[in-house]
Amino acid sequence: MISNEELASGLLKKATSKGITAGDVVIVEGNSFDAQVRLKSIDKLSNAHEKKLGLRLFFGRRTAVCSTSDFSSESLDRLVEDTCHLARCTAEDPHAGLPEPAPLDPPDLDLYDESILKWKMEDKIELAVQAESAALEYDPRITNSEGAGLSHSDRRVVYSNTHGVVGSYPVSSVSFSVSPIATSQDSMQRDYWYSSKRKVRDLASAETVGRTAARRALRRVGARKIRTGEFPVVFDPETAAELLGSVSACVSGYSVYKGASFLADRLGKAVAASSVTILDNGTIPSALGSRPFDGEGLATRKTTVIKKGILESYLLDSYSARKLGLHSTGNAVRSIGDVPSVSHTNFYLVPGSHTAEAIIRTVKRGLYVVEMIGFGVNHVTGDYSRGAVGLWIENGELTYPVEEITIAGNLRDILMNIELVGNDLELRSTIASPTLKISRMTVAGN
């Protein structure tokens, strides 16, 4: 059996014999496991091995991508034929092409936990059961559960291109979560909590996750609507990270060159309050967003996106960089069946000095947001309007829960109006933020 590296270089050789001028191959092979338990017994178990290959070919400035999970030799021959055919049909794009050749010496970012493969099924299920039990036993008002889930995956990524760049790395990830339901009279509230890491030993305890999930569901019990008005709004770290997610999408080189971002043409300008510094760092050891090289074989790095409120850099791959007359920031991502695109690695807002409690204490009347739903974000204009769940702040104290309300503003103003930045940053996911206070937003309710 040939290695995936040999498979990749073999395909590029075959394509070269068809007259292509450049190309690259990505192969991802790995395993995934998912267990759901509910009310302490197994609900769903799923297990799989997967292998997929993506081939991108260029005829000069024309390009196409094909992918397959069928590795028969006829299928691979057809893959090369199809890719060549499609590439010949597309338009000449003066900016198309591989990145300039650069030596690839991927650092070991410690992203792989080999103990995942030896983890016993009983122990995995037991962890999920314990986490759910911790939630169910936390308070008698926790009466039901959507269950607890545990999943992990491990995979090996191989990249190879016609500049002779070849690289590979293994990655793993593991996470578990609990979704308890709290009841009062005739209404129900669900919330959840999770722990997600590269390595089993770094996970939070079942107890911590279960109890946190229970507390989060309980604090929503008895939620009511509030009246419409303009108020200060404090985002907890989870919802602040969602705000940041919109920023990440709007600094993507693709949204920028297409004019589909409110941050297009704003490089070097003040786009946020001076307390705001946002970094993207793909090289943090063991972090969920880290990778040794990006989707076109370029080393990842640390990029300052916003420095003290000034927009310093977009996130770019080689194509969007050429379109904008800039250089790649090593942010290419490659879903196997698609052309490269841009995504953040570990994208976070640098913490300030205030505790979350101190920030809440500064609010006389306002909203503490703990969950947002919906897709009411317009990246082109920055208009922002989403459903929210939260706790009402009265005289610096959290009081009763609120729901069936929206919060709205424009991202330009929201970023400028970040009045306080918390000290509670934790890289729980690939996007992370400390608590943030926005001086004013429109809250719509009754």
Next chain:
Amino acid sequence: MADALERAEEFFLKKFNLEERQLEQTIGKALGKKIDYADLYFEYRTNEAVSLEEGMVKKAIKSVNQGVGVRAVAEEKTGYAYSDEITIKNLEEAARTARYITSDPSVGGPVEVKSGTVPRNLYPIGTPVSEIPVQEKIDLLNRIDQLARRYDPRIKKVMASFASEHKVVLIATSDGLIVGDVQPLSRLNVTCIAEENGNRQVGSFGGGGRIEYSFFLENHRFEDYVKTAARQAIVNLSAVEAPAGTMDVVLGPGWPGILLHEAIGHGLEGDFNRKRTSAFTGMIGKQVASDICTIVDDGTIPDRRGSLNIDDEGTPSHRTVLIEKGILKGYLQDKLNAKLMGMSPTGNGRRESFMHIPMPRMTNTFMLSGETHPEDIIRSVTNGLYAVSFGGGQVDITSGKFVFSASEAYRIENGKITVPVKGATLIGNGPDVLKRVTMVGNDLEMDAGVGTCGKDGQSVPVGVGLPTLRINGITVGGTK
């Protein structure tokens, strides 16, 4: 319709060098004394997409995905394993893994499977879209680009994409059924960005279904997609701040049916109701909407994006009445939840692919026409919002709170549509919102065919439909 089955069965057996007998043995291996049900789901799918931006079709992609999923069910437990290599060794391995949910070591003997029947073919297709030369699709996108730019000089950017899927499935179950389907799906999307004095606004439209390529060229369809996207972007150039607070809202026909999908549909899926985690738990027979509202989920409408000959467990699709004259009538079921709840499957067991476990999902969800003329509905509102197009929506099943975001909306003042307003999110409570419906138009329209529904990380194509509707008092999340 034995045709699609024979094609599917022959396709898989031949391609992977398998015999029907081996499938029967694999189902047996997944079964044991304590396993109630087992099935195999084979899938072979090709996807192709071309897209245009900056006046160039610079992206063309094609993918092949294949695999098999093996499922074993014991009471409420599901064991699942899948493989993208379809060999007898992997099938047996997957069957062993799926059985892990019971510790019982007994293994069943082969289960004889008989060809099931598919009652009708809802999407008979002469030439699959995948067989139309890619150059024709590229030419279409280039025409779209020119049309959009000609619509108004303020249209500065045009993005368009054409995507098609050809999916062959084969399902073999321990009920003794083997049934297959060939499921085509395509969509065409157009997005325009208009610009004027530094003000940039976006408009989008698209459509599709389980149809032939000629669908897009007939009845000015693609031209209409272009005009709608371009018009929306231009309209939004003059949009004012959306209002904030509770007000009367009129929803236009068609795509605003996403209201039903979020507010009602998800909460009526069998799994949430079996687990008693839905805001609609235990409400069958109760009034959940005003008596002018009748809502159905119908997977049997020819050619539509949400339609299916059979669901992903082999059950023929149905038309299910969810709400009749305001009274909650039924849930959407897959096999597992139907059995546990003592109900019948409704043909709503769906999955994204062989990599996923089926669950109850919607197909095409819509409200039947009422009796009021749409103009009378608008004329009846003194101060409100008229929303005609929406982006996505989301629902919290347990609390019942749902949102959906308008992308084209206008103020209604004294019975007249006046200024366009910026996009805003509408939020409401599922079990309550349809009780506030006071007028239903006589103009039911289905959406144009671009909907995708996400649940538990699985995406499936769906449709929605709505007549013009007046809702009294819903919260509008604007800024003014």
